[in-house]
Amino acid sequence: MTVTSPRRGVFADLFCGGGGLSYGAEQGGFDCALAADIEPQHVGVHHYNMPYGAGVVTDLGQATGDDLRRGALRATDIDLIGLGRNPEMLTKLTAVFGGPPCQGLSNMGRKDPSDIRNDLVDHFLRLVGELQPRYAVMENVPGLLEARNRPVLDGLLERAHQIGFNVVTPIRTLRAIDFGVPQTRERIIIMLYRRGENAPAYPEPTHAVDPNGSDLFLRRTPTVAEALDDLPDADLFEALLTSDEVRLDGFDPGYISSYALGLKGLANDVDDLSYPRLWDPQLLTCSMRTRHSDKTRGIYERTPPGKSAGEGHNLPRLHPDRYSPTLRAGSVGGTYDGRRVSGHTAPRPIHHRLPRVITVREGMRLHSYPDHVRLHATKFQGFRELGNSVPPLLARAIAHQIRIAAGLAPEKPTDALAPGNPELLLAEPRAAHALLAA
Template identity: 40%
Template sequence: MAIDLFAGAGGLSLGLEQAGFDVVAAVEIDPIHACVHQYNFPQCHVLAQPIEKVSGKDIRTLVGLTSEQSIELVAGGAPCQGFSLIGQRLLDDPRNHLVKEYLRLIKELEPTYFLFENVKGLTAGKHRQFLEELIRSLETLGYRVVQPWQVLNAKFFGVPQSRERLFLMGAKEGEALPHYPVPTTSQPITCGEALGDLPDAELFRELIDSDEVDFIYPQPLGNYGAMLRCLSREAWQWGYQRQWDREKLTNSIRTNHSDRARQRFLETAPGSIEKVSRFLKLSRHGIANTLRAGTDAARGAFTSPRPIHYQFPRCITVREMARLHGFPDWFRLHRTKWHGARQIGNSVPPPLAYAIASAIMAASRYTPQRPNQVLTLGDPQLLKTTMSTASHYWGIEPPIQKRNRRNRDLPAHRSA
């Protein structure tokens, strides 16, 4: 079994599940993200709380584990932002308190293995000192850290996107150490392969106000499309199958671009940057740039910079972002563009998460088994929450009391 800290909507959780882990608990402070996680992982216990308020005992009690029962893996990507004065420990910087909370839960839960994921920038400049300090702290807790650590690019693991992330992993003293996964693809999946069987969202009037519409899909263009549409049992890997409507296009609410913006998009060459919006125009035969999350309300509520479609004069939809990130079509994000795009941009691409989780599984004492149970996804209302309704659902105070820009809880048509 595995615990996912800083879980977001569940990109890492999905990769862990696909590798054979039962993700029994997830911790996520954002109540909207927590709702989406609950929808997609109905058997997982979600704690929509600040990690500072969660103890190892809380997690064990929630999932029904005694102190003697072992947890195989604790995984998570704690944000770390601090710089230090000379002589000051970087882990003591208040801005890095979330990493200290991650370490605290490793100490309290005592998993056999740990996985720590973060941005590549942690390996350079002043942040390198922080990384070395983090490794020493893990060693002090009784863990061997796999060395040398590696930065992995999702494009080499079946994702049509260049996205580099640092992964630290290790095991308790006396346990077998995992090995970093080797690239699974020498020729990256292209944007055309990823998006070619999806229709132009602007053909459907229903998608002006809704994020879903009935749609009969054509044949997929290749193995990637077939995998994300789950057309075979093997596409589910070692994870649970879900009951879902295969004849529905989801997470595809339209964007109301101005005519001037559309003309600029048409005039922009594939693979280049549009001069006003500064958005990348995708190339049918290339891969996507790193999909980013934008900012949350506390930092200005700036929308994710979604790329321009290689064929249509518009920014790509959230579903198209999900395809470029490796999320299968049954996986749902929040219905709004702002929250949905942010959930993708903040997540680990599931195929990359699957690759590294499989390496940990291979080192463990367990052999993954395909479950026979088919899960029913959660209440669709979980995909439509505002900050206030999501907080009410979890019985907590809204973590963000005021938006710095217009209220993004409501679907809006934003002109580029």
């Protein structure tokens, strides 16, 4: 690949997951130098979508900044000459983005400030100190600001001071719905800047549910129907019982909202500074079906929009003229540093028109992922990657503020990028690790 200019910012994404922060950062004018996570399937999906950066599988609670630099330079897919950067690019990072796991801090979790996974917040800051970017952004759950988690927050602020960074205060909670995402998701965003750098500002809302009642200069947040109604019903395609993709030759979506046009790459979006992608818009992806019994479909059919299903099905039904509730990820149980933690599968909402739960692609539309992006082909992993990620439009607004503070001009590349190895979308952990190391 060839990158148009070396003047764009360079970032690393730690605890990258499926890459919501990365896509938003690229749209905000940055190039991905490195994406790292402990789960090979997540790194593999990230590398499929952004193959120009290095994908490194590592335990970030144990890795050092030097480990990440070596991992980036070992990657065979990164074109250092084309990027216009020297081999020491990770010593000149503009920004580090990251969302360390936060199950112990979440209101949806066990609310345990001593959960061993909370230590990953400190490891994120340790790595920021070792990599010494100009800026760093950490996202976390709103529960971080609650009184019970004050020791975690105080430790975070102290660590930032120790590694030579200032924190933009007061720390703010940002709502995805205020940035054009049809989902009532809230995240704590912590913005850090190295001493001597310009302080970034938090982004101000660009959208509102009712612009006429707040600010006439804000755009209206798109609704569930505007996000989903141009997509075909996955239940019409037999192939989607065993695959997450199918061709749509001859399908006419009819009306397409401006929001959907933007996710298809067909709108003139001056704020999107990402690379054009080579992809097939006639291929419906991330859409493996869920089998429901006739009884379950009947329950879903009877559930009014905006209400929760009864009869043992505690699932919300989307309302076409409103907004999705927060799409949750669920988690994988396991042993962390010798301590056992539990996992669970998060519920998926019911489609606003159809008697079934939504597909991964429909969830991605509600999360503001571009249609060219693909997550893992399995529903479980795909929804984990989706639910754990920052909506790209929210991440874009944050990245623009970092770019402005860094003094970088908005630069839109012209060269189109092809995706990576499609085997990464289907790979189990061991296979994904092998493909990334090949």
